[in-house]
Amino acid sequence: MSEPALHVKPSLVPDLNRVPPVDEVGVIERTTRFCKRSIKKDSKIEALKLALSMIDLTTLEGQDTPGKVRQLCQKAIHLHDTLDDLPHVAAVCVYPTMVGVAKNALTGHDINVASVATAFPSGMAPRAVKLEDTRMAVGDGADEIDMVISRGAFLQGEYGLVFEEIAAIKEACGDAHLKVILETGELGTLDRVRRASVLAMHAGADFIKTSTGKIQPAATMPVTLVMLQAIRDYYYETDRRVGMKPAGGISKAKQAIQYLVMLHETLGNDWMTPDLFRFGASSLANDVLMQLQKQKTGAYQSADYFSKD
Amino acid sequence: MSPKAASKRVPVAKTYKIYIGGKFPRTESGRYYTVTDKSGDVMANICQGSRKDFREAVVAARAAVPGWSSTSAYLRGQILYRIGEMLEGRRAQFIAELTSQGVASAAAEAEVSATIDRLIYYAGWADKYQQVFSSVNPVSSSHFNFSVLEATGVVAILAPEQSGLLGLISNIAPAIVGGNTCVVLGSESLPLCAISFAEVLESSDVPAGVVNILTGFKEELREHFASHMDVNAIVYCDDEQNSGAEIQQASAINIKRVISRVDRRWDDAENDNPYLISDTQETKTTWHPIGR
Numbered sequence: 001m002s003e004p005a006l007h008v009k010p011s012l013v014p015d016l017n018r019v020p021p022v023d024e025v026g027v028i029e030r031t032t033r034f035c036k037r038s039i040k041k042d043s044k045i046e047a048l049k050l051a052l053s054m055i056d057l058t059t060l061e062g063q064d065t066p067g068k069v070r071q072l073c074q075k076a077i078h079l080h081d082t083l084d085d086l087p088h089v090a091a092v093c094v095y096p097t098m099v100g101v102a103k104n105a106l107t108g109h110d111i112n113v114a115s116v117a118t119a120f121p122s123g124m125a126p127r128a129v130k131l132e133d134t135r136m137a138v139g140d141g142a143d144e145i146d147m148v149i150s151r152g153a154f155l156q157g158e159y160g161l162v163f164e165e166i167a168a169i170k171e172a173c174g175d176a177h178l179k180v181i182l183e184t185g186e187l188g189t190l191d192r193v194r195r196a197s198v199l200a201m202h203a204g205a206d207f208i209k210t211s212t213g214k215i216q217p218a219a220t221m222p223v224t225l226v227m228l229q230a231i232r233d234y235y236y237e238t239d240r241r242v243g244m245k246p247a248g249g250i251s252k253a254k255q256a257i258q259y260l261v262m263l264h265e266t267l268g269n270d271w272m273t274p275d276l277f278r279f280g281a282s283s284l285a286n287d288v289l290m291q292l293q294k295q296k297t298g299a300y301q302s303a304d305y306f307s308k309d
Numbered sequence: 310m311s312p313k314a315a316s317k318r319v320p321v322a323k324t325y326k327i328y329i330g331g332k333f334p335r336t337e338s339g340r341y342y343t344v345t346d347k348s349g350d351v352m353a354n355i356c357q358g359s360r361k362d363f364r365e366a367v368v369a370a371r372a373a374v375p376g377w378s379s380t381s382a383y384l385r386g387q388i389l390y391r392i393g394e395m396l397e398g399r400r401a402q403f404i405a406e407l408t409s410q411g412v413a414s415a416a417a418e419a420e421v422s423a424t425i426d427r428l429i430y431y432a433g434w435a436d437k438y439q440q441v442f443s444s445v446n447p448v449s450s451s452h453f454n455f456s457v458l459e460a461t462g463v464v465a466i467l468a469p470e471q472s473g474l475l476g477l478i479s480n481i482a483p484a485i486v487g488g489n490t491c492v493v494l495g496s497e498s499l500p501l502c503a504i505s506f507a508e509v510l511e512s513s514d515v516p517a518g519v520v521n522i523l524t525g526f527k528e529e530l531r532e533h534f535a536s537h538m539d540v541n542a543i544v545y546c547d548d549e550q551n552s553g554a555e556i557q558q559a560s561a562i563n564i565k566r567v568i569s570r571v572d573r574r575w576d577d578a579e580n581d582n583p584y585l586i587s588d589t590q591e592t593k594t595t596w597h598p599i600g601r
Contacts, residue, residue: 298536299537299559299562300537301538301539302537302538302539302563304539305563
């Protein structure tokens with residue numbers, strides 16, 4: 001199979017040497033501040049509901065079966081029926097082979113199907129395979145594609161290659177939204193996170209996403225802040241709003257609220273929507289539900305009374 | 310200033326902190342209350358634990374349930390025995406704490422001895438209560454039918470107000486020997502031994518989270534002990550201002566086991582009793598088909 005033609009001009013590849021360096025100490029200092037805001041009572045309930053509406057309910061296990069995926073979709077539709085006025089989650093995130101199953105299970109509901117693609121999680125496959133992977137997921141009905149970048153190429157400094165690849169996948173996505181996973185746990189420094197963010201956004205990413213969830217550390221607040229700052233500066237430069245998705249390691253409602261505080265104080269109200277911010281998580285939803293139930297009844301909750309998925 | 314006065318040593322007072330998940334944090338609320346000795350001098354500042362400390366303690370206790378309840382009975386017995394050993398080595402400290410809180414010295418010595426003996430007593434039951442309480446049940450079908458005990462899970466304990474050490478251990482020991490984990494609120498007026506006992510636990514091979522000890526006001530925390538959905542049983546030992554009824558009512562929300570141990574004399578031998586173990590156990594009955 002021949003390499004598909006690319007519609008990328010080399011001049012579009014951003015000059016990463018012009019990307020401002022990241023002050024790591026300052027970033028960590030700033031993120032600890034976000035954890036000290038007091039969000040209580042009504043504002044807490046609103047924040048929890050917002051967080052819930054931003055969740056990409058995720059199952060990405062080798063042991064996934066159609067049954068498991070249908071169950072997850074049921075969970076997405078019926079989060080906790082004894083609680084009133086609950087928003088639904090933004091999307092269900094699955095492997096490409098499960099897209100059809102998820103699409104069927106979610107028929108008639110306003111919940112997107114997101115599919116990982118491009119040889120997730122390593123991304124170690126020829127480009128033709130990655131493109132085909134993407135087209136098949138979109139063909140099966142995926143509304144959103146979560147791709148991984150080629151970290152090896154990025155770390156070698158082959159920025160043009162990574163840029164081209166993202167652009168090619170974006171084209172293969174058609175109308176589906178493209179989230180670009182940087183896998184920050186493998187990038188090593190915040191400077192590289194910032195550079196990869198800039199690269200991905202210029203190549204056409206609709207969202208940039210921290211991690212696959214398969215590598216530790218996954219999403220952390222410093223990494224997310226650096227990416228949010230990159231999104232802000234890209235917006236000032238191009239007037240285009242790119243979304244953000246921290247994924248992996250956010251399992252507590254309290255953490256979710258801290259991320260929302262960070263989002264609000266970095267990008268402002270415009271980004272406080274599932275259209276521009278997502279949490280990639282599997283167990284976060286239940287913790288948020290338990291907190292909402294606690295706010296309603298006053299009693300601390302037990303995982304025994306919430307469906308697993 | 311005379312050389313003697315200049316060299317007078319400033320005693321190093323202990324900070325009494327709470328015990329959650331094998332660690333000694335301060336209360337997240339930052340609140341303290343002061344306990345004084347007979348002459349009104351400050352003995353210690355004690356953490357006034359909050360409901361959030363309690364919530365954290367339950368999380369730690371819940372996480373410890375699978376490991377502790379599947380620990381072999383034999384090992385649980387050894388670990389309880391080990392607590393007794395460690396306590397024995399710190400007799401003097403506990404006697405001094407009890408006397409500083411107003412217990413006569415002979416009585417204090419007797420209380421520490423009784424506490425150690427009670428730990429040894431329950432350590433002995435670890436691999437025996439199952440035989441006593443289990444049964445093979447006659448049924449009129451071709452089934453082999455038997456009942457065994459299983460730990461109920463997380464036990465919340467409101468320790469007795471008037472017995473700072475013996476009463477505390479008399480409630481912790483039977484709960485943990487049966488494979489439960491617990492969150493304990495120590496006596497409000499006699500809290501010193503509860504925290505010192507946590508230090509004993511920390512050096513006794515008891516896994517983190519199996520016993521969590523808070524200090525604070527019963528009045529404030531009682532309701533949360535009783536209503537927490539992730540607590541499987543609650544033990545209370547005092548019934549001031551009809552609090553027993555309140556506890557029972559709030560416990561109904563997830564049908565916790567409610568165990569009342571009000572008005573007991575903790576130095577009485579009635580507390581050496583395997584029924585204190587079975588109080589926090591669930592009976593599992595199995596119907597096993599057999600051929601004729």
